[in-house]
Amino acid sequence: MTSQDAAPEDAGEQLTLIPVPQAPARTGRAPGRTARPVGALEIASDLPVARVVLDLVPHHLDQTFDYLVPASMAAGAQPGVRVKARFGPQEVDGYVLARAASSDHDGRLVPLKRLVSAEQVLTPQVAALCRTVADHYAGTLSDVLRLAIPPRHARAEAAPSGGEADAPTEVQGAADAGAPGDAAPPAAVAEHAPAPDPARPSAWAPYRGGAAFLHHLVGGSAPRAVWTALPGRVAEGVPAQAPRAGAADKEPEDPAQAVQHWALALAEAVRATVTGGRGALVVLPDARDVDQMARALELAGYAPHTARRTGQFVRLTADEGPSPRYRSFLAALRGEVRIVIGTRAAAFAPVQDLGLVACWNDGEETLAEPRSPYPHAREVLALRSELEGAAFLLGSVSRTVQAQALLESGWAREVAAPREVLRARAxxxxxxxxxxxxxxxxxxxxxxxxxxxxxxxxxxxxxxxxxxxxxxxxxxxxxxxxxxxxxxxxxxxxxxxxxxxxxxxxxxxxxxxxxxxxxxxxxxxxxxxxxxxxxxxxxxxxxxxxxxxxxxxxxxxxxxxxxxxxxxxxxxxxxxxxxxxxxxxxxxxxxxxxxxxxxxxxxxxxxxxxxxxxxxxxxxxxxxxxxxxxxxxxxxxxxxxxxxxxxxxxxxxxxxxxxRELDLPPAVRVAAVTGDRQAVEAVVARVGLADASTTLGPVEVPEAAGRPARGGAGRDPSLQPPVRTIVRVPLREGRLLARELSASLAVRSAKREGGSVRVQLDPKEML
Structure with a gap:
């Protein structure tokens, strides 16, 4: 119909389009009510709202977002899975944290875009740990999740559970279940832990409190210990082999000849934990230490879990490559193994029924994460120990000031050898x-x-x-x-x-x-x-x-x-x-x-x-x-x-x-705010605890090593060098300081303030 053919009384009438149902503003409904469509998309009838954390950088977006769950994703979009969601004009990665019947959002909800995988890679325990770590270091949940969950590898995820080789269905006995080279089903690991070798003395025998620590692990308790390890080079009680001609520079055939005392002691603690029916997690500084720990576990009777054979422990290191690393992650996630060893990112490994978290050589720089929010593996494991009720073991041949602070606060107990034993071994x-x-x-x-x-x-x-x-x-x-x-x-x-x-x-x-x-x-x-x-x-x-x-x-x-x-x-x-x-x-x-x-x-x-x-x-x-x-x-x-x-x-x-006399960490909680002068001053000004008595600076600091300083040759001399402001508060106000810094960073990102700022809590250096 054209405008000339229309009747005069219809001249002001708006022509209607084909009616399209709109998404409801709120999704609350009575039980049993059928799902309402969004356009041509059918929404899940049960728990139609998914609470999702998105991989977003701005600090003020550190929150969960509600999305509708399409009916086609109702079965797969469970808590912990990877999804794609529309956020503004872009499609963003995210994780489903929970499913709900209704939403508190007053606006229009949009449906999830795509289900990336039905694998629930984010467990409730790891999600709670990541949230705690983010709050402890004034970071965002998405930043911590990037550290905690390795990138997806589709082929490893699609592989059959337990590797490519068929796992045996029976366990011959306690010794056979854990013997190296024998593949035991994962369910038998806790019930059939390998018996200790009576010919080899316990690695914990020389330490005061060592036997008691193992006893608590077997009994299912959660002791916390700071352990000063004795110097030692190889397994005790294992006869040394004479060197073969031309083999002086090669790795010995007997792995016991290259295993240090500390690795044997950690393996014995792991065995005690598994004997008590729980899982164990050991974090080490580098791949060489992971190799040491793997040899010690093999001596203890545990076999490595690989793509072609089932075993009792996996390695989680970046050196393994994307596919083996993700395969090891899935083995721990699915409960195929109860023992995980690895470098700093392994502190977030999804070990089921976690009973022990251990960290070796916490003084090594490799255990400190160089990416935001800069967590240290020692602190991550301490937080995880409290959240999951697991035992905590911090070991080293030396002792850091942070470990000493744990002892003096009473949070942990000391495990050390008497002086006469130390003199005989050193x-x-x-x-x-x-x-x-x-x-x-x-x-x-x-x-x-x-x-x-x-x-x-x-x-x-x-x-x-x-x-x-x-x-x-x-x-x-x-x-x-x-x-x-x-x-x-x-x-x-x-x-x-x-x-x-x-x-x-x-x-x-x-x-x-x-x-x-x-x-x-x-x-x-x-x-x-x-x-x-x-x-x-x-x-x-x-x-x-x-x-x-x-x-x-x-x-x-x-x-x-x-x-x-x-x-x-x-x-x-x-x-x-x-x-x-x-x-x-x-x-x-x-x-x-x-x-x-x-x-x-x-x-x-x-x-x-x-x-x-x-x-x-x-x-x-x-x-x-x-x-x-x-x-x-x-x-x-x-x-x-x-x-x-x-x-x-x-x-x-x-x-x-x-x-403690000088009010320096770890006797106090310290935050270092580094960046452009105006940006640093704006962030610190919004922190209520940052007053004249708690603030040091701002002072100019050199840029990162290996980069020319601003104003040097070839640089614009008008650019100001970066500055750093230190905020230090008593330990009892440490959590409040982290919350106020996080809130200040959220205001900064929401207002899109200029300049660059880096906030680091508990920095190793502040001078």
């Missing part, structure tokens, strides 16, 4: 300081004093020698040979280094070559070394000990990080954290450039230095076997004396007392 330690070497005259200033040279020469007769060097590379820092002015790059003003013998100087920041370098002060072209790396150290030791094999272990070394070395004489040069385990233990260890380890300023400098030294010294044979450790250099007296006495607990106690 090597002899000497500190070759300038006072100790004063009788040698000018030779005392040598990087390798004659006393150290003689010790290495004598030790090489009976086995390998470990040399720990603080820095990697060849000559990582160089200076003018005439006036000693530090050499810098002409492009970005970064420090120059020498990557190898005969190589031209190169910038450590931008990588530019500086073959025509000349000093800005005296115009001299010669260079001298300021810092010596592991490569140059190996070269010098090769000349000092001709005919002896010299190997370098490190991330940047040609051969990478070495895991295990044989018992034959050799010199092993390693950077901190890359020390290989020696079959039979090292005959001696040199800790070079000790002064560099404590030369810079920071709260954790002394603690980290002692931790690195003790980690290397723990690989050396005991004093009664002739093992000795030489600390070369004038380091700070506190960690030096603690190393000589082998007293990490006393050092941590004194450090904590000093920090």
């Amino acid at each position: 090597p002899r330690v000497r500190a070759l300081t300038s006072v100790e070497l004063a009788a040698e005259g000018a030779a005392a200033a040598a990087r390798l004093p004659s006393a150290a040279w003689r010790a290495v020469r004598d030790a090489l007769v009976s086995g390998p020698v470990l040399v720990q060097v603080p820095r990697a590379g060849y000559l990582p820092v160089v200076a003018c040979a005439r006036c000693r002015t530090a050499a810098h790059c002409g492009t970005c003003h970064g420090p120059l280094m020498l990557p190898g013998p005969g190589a031209p100087p190169q910038c450590a920041w931008c990588g530019a070559l500086a073959g025509a370098w000349s000093c800005d002060e005296c115009h001299w072209t010669g260079l001298r070394s300021v810092r010596v790396g592991s490569g140059r150290t190996a070269e010098e030791l090769g000349r000092a000990f001709p005919g002896v094999a010299v190997r370098v272990s490190g991330a940047s070394a040609p051969g990478g990080v070495i895991s295990v070395v044989g018992p034959r004489p050799a010199v092993i040069v390693a950077t901190p954290g890359a020390e290989p385990v020696a079959e039979g233990g090292y005959a001696a260890a040199l800790l070079l450039d000790a002064a560099l380890s404590t030369a810079h300023v920071g709260l954790a400098v002394a603690q980290d230095a002692l931790h690195r030294w003790l980690a290397a010294a723990g690989l050396v044979r005991s004093a009664r076997e002739g093992g000795q450790v030489l600390l070369v250099g004038d380091a700070a007296p506190g960690p030096t004396n603690a190393l000589v006495r082998w007293d990490p607990a006393g050092f941590a106690d004194r450090e904590l007392a000093e920090r």
Whole structure:
């Protein structure tokens, strides 16, 4: 009908369209009422509302959103599954947290876009843990979920449960169920835990409280312990094999010869937990420690769970690759295994009936997450222990100030060996300081004093020698040979280094070559070394000990990080954290450039230095076997004396007392707000606890290492450097500080304030 044909009385009438039903504003209804359609889409009749957490970055969107569940997704859209949902103009990933009968939202609800997978990867326990961690660190739930749940791998998810191989349906007995190489059904793991080997003594026997801790684990209790491990290199009670010809540098055939004492003790704690019918989770700093733990579990009678065979434990590390990592995650999620070992992300592993959470070497930097909200595995496991009622075990050869704070607060108990046992197990330690070497005259200033040279020469007769060097590379820092002015790059003003013998100087920041370098002060072209790396150290030791094999272990070394070395004489040069385990233990260890380890300023400098030294010294044979450790250099007296006495607990106690007097963490709760000055001031101004008595700063801070500072060569000098403000409050107000910071960040994102800001609670450093 055209407008000319319309009747006059119909001239003002609006033509109607085909009626389309609209979505209801609210979904509350009486029980049994049929679902109402949204357009042509049928909505689920039972619990039609899904509460979803979306993968959104803005802080003010850290909340759940209600969506309608289409009838086609009613069976699959259960709590914990991955979904796709429409948020504004974009399609966003998310997880269903719950299903509900109605919504409190007054507006129009839209349906879920797509069900990604019906696998419920987010369990209620892990969801509660992620929410707690986000609140503890003033972060968002979506940020923590990215850390907790690995990316989906469809092929691994579609694989049949239990791997590709068919699992046996019967268990022959307790010993057979856990024997390495025998695949036992997952349900039998708790009921048929492998019996301990009576020929091997308990690894917890030397510790005060060790037997009681195991007893509580078997009984289903939830003890909390801070454990200072004894130095030890291999399994006790396992006969050593004679080295085969040409096998000195290969991993021993018997895995017991490469297993350290701490791994055996953790495996025994895991076995006690599984014997009590519960699951266990062990978090370790790196893949090498995970390998150690895996060998110890195999010695304890547990087999690894892989794609082709069923077992009792899985590994969760990024080095495994996307498919094996996700497959291991699913094995724990589906209850196929009750034991999970892995690196820091494994702290969120969905272990069923969790009875023990353990963390080894919490002083390692790799256990601190570098992504927002920057949680530490130690704190995540402590929170999880409280939420799920699981036992907590924090172990190390050293002791951090944070672990000491747990003891002094009464939250955990100490498990340590008596002094007489420690003296029998530890090597002899000497500190070759300038006072100790004063009788040698000018030779005392040598990087390798004659006393150290003689010790290495004598030790090489009976086995390998470990040399720990603080820095990697060849000559990582160089200076003018005439006036000693530090050499810098002409492009970005970064420090120059020498990557190898005969190589031209190169910038450590931008990588530019500086073959025509000349000093800005005296115009001299010669260079001298300021810092010596592991490569140059190996070269010098090769000349000092001709005919002896010299190997370098490190991330940047040609051969990478070495895991295990044989018992034959050799010199092993390693950077901190890359020390290989020696079959039979090292005959001696040199800790070079000790002064560099404590030369810079920071709260954790002394603690980290002692931790690195003790980690290397723990690989050396005991004093009664002739093992000795030489600390070369004038380091700070506190960690030096603690190393000589082998007293990490006393050092941590004194450090904590000093920090309590100065109101430094962990005696107080600290938040560091770093970024552009105006943005930092705006965030801190909205925090009620941030007043004149609790706030330090703002002060200018250098940008991240490896990047040129703002205002340097090639940068706009008008740009201001970043600043940092510290807010410190008593521990009882720590949760309130986190809530107020989170609220301030939500206001910032809602208002779209400019600049960049990073908020980190409980930072390791604040100086």
